[in-house]
Amino acid sequence: MAESTQTAQSPMSCQLCNNNVVIIKWKCTDCELLLCDNCKINIHSRFKSSDQHRVVSIGDIGYDITDHLKALDISEVISHVFNTYQTELPSIHKIICRDDDDVFLLSSIDTQNCHLIKAKLQKNSIKVLQKFDIECQDFAVNRNSAIIFAPFPRSELHAETSTGDLRTILKASPYIILAIHMNKQGELLLGLREQGPKYPVTDFCTRQVVILDTDILRKATYEYDDSGKKLFSYAVLIESDSDNNIYVVDIISDNTNGRIVGLDINGRKKFIYQGYNILNTHETPFTPTGIAVTSTNIVLVADGQNHAIHALTQKGEICGLQKTENMGIRFPYSLSFDSENFLLIGCSRGNTEIEQHAKIHAVKTSIQN
Secondary structure, eight states, rough: OOOBBTTTTTOOTTTTOOSSSSSSOOETTTEEEEOHHHHHTTTTTGGTTTSSOOEETTTTTTTOOOHHHHHOOOSSSEEEHHHHHHHSSBSSEEEEEOOTOOEEEEEEETSSSSSEEEEOOSSSSSSEEEEEEOOOOOOEEEOOEEEEOOTTTOOOOEEEOOTOOEEEEEEEETSEEEEEOOOOTEEEEEEOSSSOOOOOOOTTTTTEEEOOOOOOOEEEEBBTTTTTTSSSSSSEEEEOTOOOOOEEEEEOSTOOOEEEEEOOOSSOEEEEEOOTTTTTTTSSOOOHHHEETTOOOOOEEEEGGGGGEEEOOOOOOOEEEEEEEGGGGOOOEEEEEEETOOOEEEEBOTTTTTTTSSSSEEEESSSSO
């Protein structure tokens, strides 16, 4: 299968020269055209009466991203906010909604501030069903509602039932378990790295995604692409779709800059998505924090620090983008669909938030799911 690389510059092209390599810097508000430097100077300026046209920088403060999205036929992601829930957690780093609409919520700031609860989202409130004495960075829930997690120092994988029965199901030492995901076949996907500092990533580092079968035996290991280059820097979150394609949230630096690495069922790289150049710049880099997949295999990614949600096809092409702050959704961090196809957005309070607790928003999406 052919692979592609979708970077912050690649999803769009100049609407005069159709060059998807150049950087788009301008928009003619009269022609409704997006322009590169060359076309602005050498082509658009030759239009009849172009001297009367208003050409603005897309970086201008007054530029509306909605206009740009409409020009490229890129959909918004959210149609409306159905409900908002106030939690007692400082953040919602991960949310998993089960078929019975029980939700598992993880707030994991550090080992002293880690909360994992099971709850029900009612009409106007959240009913806490159970609190777990578990410290972890990531978790999964199996078909029997047992929680799969890696306690600090994250060298073992444990399973804890709702009755508190605990067992060790895997010893990963000398590796550290970063990400935990269970696919629709009941297989576990883990993000692993070696002991020691996170960065820089050198040739001597081990950065893997492994698949364990239902007997917790290693089925596959993905670490390098076809050219021998490492696929991952720091795989903190994993999701899969109904075709068993794999999507990895890969953090590439200590300041949470990241990307989405898409793999096919055989672990071959399909794409790398590093954000969208109208939204994600050097000053506002792509910060993927949460990921969910619709029933039609559209990949939704929360861009937490930029108050945005990106929608991608299975090829890594952008098909939707939503700035959420004007809808009252700040710092969207985690994503999950419920049984009625409502998208649940777990938020972080942010570093400058006055509020002490995080919110969950239940929204209807504009993206077909």
